[in-house]
Amino acid sequence: MNNKLTDLYKTHKPYSQYALFGIILSLLPLLVSLGLVKYSLLTTVASILIYSIVALGLNLLLGYSGLISLGTAGFMGMGTYLTAFITADLGLPFELALIISVAVPMLIGVLTGLVSLRIEGYYLAIATLAISEILRKVFVEFDFVTNGFSGKQAQYPKLLGFLQLDRNGTYILIVFFLVLVMVMMHNLVNSHTGRALSTMRGSEAAASAMGINIYRHRLLSFAIAVAFSALGGVLYMHFVKYTYPNAWILMLSLNILAVIVIGGVRSISGTILGAFIVFGVPDLILKRLPIIGSIDGAAYIFNGLLIILVILFYPNGLINMRYDIQRNFNKQFKRGENING
Amino acid sequence: MDNMTNKLLKVENLSIAFGGLKAVDNLSFDINDGEIFGLIGPNGAGKTTVFNCITQFYKPDEGNIFFKTNTGEVENLVGKKTHELIGKGLVRTFQNIELIRELTVVENVMVGAHIEFKASLFNQFFRLKKTREEENRIRKRAEEILDHFGLSSIKDMLVAGQPYGVLKKIELARALMLDPKLIILDEPAAGLNDSETMSLVNIIKEIKNERNCSILLIEHDMKFVNGLCDRICAINFGKLLAIGTPKEIQENEQVQIAYLGKEDD
Ligand SMILES: Nc1ncnc2c1ncn2[C@@H]1O[C@H](COP(=O)(O)OP(=O)(O)O)[C@@H](O)[C@H]1O
Ligand SMILES: [Mg+2]
Secondary structure, three states: OHHHHHHHHHHOOOHHHHHHHHHHHHOHHHHHHOOOOOHHHHHHHHHHHHHHHHHHHHHHHHHHOOOOOOOHHHHHHHHHHHHHHHHHHOOOOHHHHHHHHHHHHHHHHHHHHHHHOOOOOOHHHHHHHHHHHHHHHHHHHOHHHHOHHHOEEOOOOEEOOOEEOOHHHHHHHHHHHHHHHHHHHHHHHOOHHHHHHHHHHHOHHHHHHOOOOHHHHHHHHHHHHHHHHHHHHHHHHHHHOEEOHHHOOHHHHHHHHHHHHHHOOOOHHHHHHHHHHHHHHHHHOHHHOOOHHHOOOHHHHHHHHHHHHHHHHOOOOHHHHHHHHHHHHHHHHHHHOOOOO | OOOOOOEEEEEEEEEEEEOOEEEEEEEEEEEEOOOEEEEEOOOOOOHHHHHHHHOOOOOOOEEEEEEEOOOOOEEEOOOOOHHHOHHHOEEEOOOOOOOOOOOEHHHHHHHHHHHHOOOOHHHHHOOOHHHHHHHHHHHHHHHHHHHHOOOHHHOOOEOOOOOHHHHHHHHHHHHHOOOOOEEEEEOOOOOOOHHHHHHHHHHHHHHHHHHOOEEEEEEOOHHHHHHHOOEEEEEEOOEEEEEEOHHHHHHOHHHHHHHHHHHOO
16 A cells, blocks of 8 residues: 555656646745735745755755765855855856856865765765864855855846846745756656665665665765755845855754654655745744744754654654545545445 | 686685684685576575675685676676676675665666666756656666566565565566676575475576576575586585585585585584
């Protein structure tokens, strides 16, 4: 039963679902302008979508390759500073800034991986933690470009040199990139590289025997994860228009890990669900509750408890609740008709 | 280098020690083209270690392993990377099945042709023509092999939860994807019941005849080896006892003492 459900999910081409998801998200600015939802909701949802992009990259690393990075926030922060520097200080086009601000963190990621991934996978966690701290120091100390603790500003993006986006336009751009990343992820994990990563995580012996170069594939998946972190950083910078060193601390990297654990390891829709829970629930629900809303750090407690509950009851993430729901539904439904196995 | 006209693999003075323990001790044997060759010995004799040395999972302390690759050249495998070997025509299965639970049966088999995929990362991200063409071609080949093994009906199910005998067949199917010259099987019959073992014997014979390759297998079960192998090498404590036809091995006194003596306990 469970097997069957999982296969349907795997072989099914979900492009149309992703597109529909994108269209629904794109309606949000309209709802805001009609006064149906609050202005600030757009900011919350935009940041959830940005963290979804970042978490999808990390899910490839964690869920498929079995590696852990603790440097997500650092690489994301690097993306913000680079794009701010290139567009605001140098006055270069957004597209060029996007490419450079993804490529440079990727290069640093590859260098980190080259040193740490050769021996054992878990060295990556330590190396990325170190890199992340170094990067944060750089954000503080290199104040002639980063403005130190006071932070750095940028503007909404101008596309192709003439199309100046506003807040809503930038939000739509974020939705576009999220849907693009979802499609890319789906395609990758269902092609030979995705299978190679799964094989490497499941059995290094089988992977080497089947000709999979483990070192190369570890590096590859880490480089992709870094690229998506940096992309998230670029989008963040041009939506929030402000970056500062303390936005890129270990806590954020851990929250993005929590997104995957809570939402669903190896699941694209699970990652999105996780991002809505981890980055949405505290902002949208907890803060509005009486008493709980006034507790400092209620979000941490919430995420902590949720992780424990999820690990206990849905070790592969809350997204797997849908199988239980479907099974219960089938049971209820079938009982009414006749019983056939 | 030696003359390897009719030979596919030549293991020469192979030795490896773990701490003080000599797991393989100055072992030599060779395998002919198109031969089913058995490596037998009691538990702990060093059989799996020999396999791990051939496939470069372990680096031997001494000795050479000459292999006639699928381009016809003779190469010493010692010092090569494990992941380079499948491209030379050498593939293996594992004693403790190494399949990927999260992948479907057919996806597991497709991994056996990993090195044949050439589509770039970019091409895969956007599932462009080359990716689709490769996926279709190789999926079809995997399905044909599964069909041949009578596993068509489960091809799209996850590997997790399949019965043991089926898992063994899936691993074998994965090993066949690239038309190897030499297939190394580590205890293929272990854990199988009599009818499953019979069907495995037939499959292995079929593979040898249809695919024009050699097979090196480790086995515990003497009956299985006798009915299947052209020649057998018996080892104990990492040392060679005898090489010969199944009949010669059965009649060999040393083998009887070392190996058969232990069988009836
Ligand atoms: N990686 C290893 N480290 C230490 N000892 C090992 C290792 N691999 C095998 N051995 C030892 O080498 C001997 C031969 O093992 P093995 O080749 O697995 O035997 P067989 O496959 O014939 O049952 C055993 O004594 C085993 O404990
Ligand atoms: Mg063994």
